[in-house]
Amino acid sequence: MSPYGLVSRVTSADIVKETDNTISICMGATSADRDGFRNLIKKYPIIAISGCDGNCTQKILEQKGVNPIQNINVMDELNKKNLKPTDVSRMDDNGEICVEYMKDKVKKELNK
Numbered sequence: 001m002s003p004y005g006l007v008s009r010v011t012s013a014d015i016v017k018e019t020d021n022t023i024s025i026c027m028g029a030t031s032a033d034r035d036g037f038r039n040l041i042k043k044y045p046i047i048a049i050s051g052c053d054g055n056c057t058q059k060i061l062e063q064k065g066v067n068p069i070q071n072i073n074v075m076d077e078l079n080k081k082n083l084k085p086t087d088v089s090r091m092d093d094n095g096e097i098c099v100e101y102m103k104d105k106v107k108k109e110l111n112k
Contacts, residue, residue, distance in 0.1 A: 003085035003095065004075045005051030010091060011074070011102040012049055018103070019110060031060045038064070045069045047109055049102075070109050074102055 012024040023044075030037045041064060048057040048068035058071045078084065078098055085095040 001088045002052050002075075003088050004078065006088055006091065007078070007085045007095060007098045007102060008049045008051035008057075008074045010095070010099045011106060014099065014103055015106050015110075019107065022110065027057055027060055030064065033064070041066045047072060047106065049074060049106065051075065072102075072105065072109070074098075077102065077105060 016022050016024045025037060025040060030041060041061060046061060046066060046068045047070045048055075048061055049072045050057040051074050053073070053075055055071065055073060058068060061068055078101065081101060083094075083098050083101055085098045086092060087095060091099070
């Protein structure tokens with residue numbers, strides 16, 4: 001668990017609420033190869049949002065034979081702007097600033 005992972009989860013949840021035609025999928029269920037997720041990840045274009053330098057989201061999808069149309073690493077993106085979330089389980093003011101920055105980045109990708 002990392003504060004960057006929390007930022008990626010909140011960013012994803014907010015994007016789904018704020019945009020049309022987007023969904024968020026559970027990487028645990030995807031990794032476990034649950035039936036519904038197996039077909040879903042191959043049906044639609046995916047922007048993979050990874051919370052840390054492990055790029056787990058991208059790696060899990062690639063193991064399932066899916067190449068995301070875009071890979072966004074939250075830690076890398078926030079480090080470029082000297083933004084740093086501080087809490088792994090609660091959004092504080094600093095975390096919210098990070099989420100807003102990341103939502104703008106993801107929405108730009110969605111509009112391409």
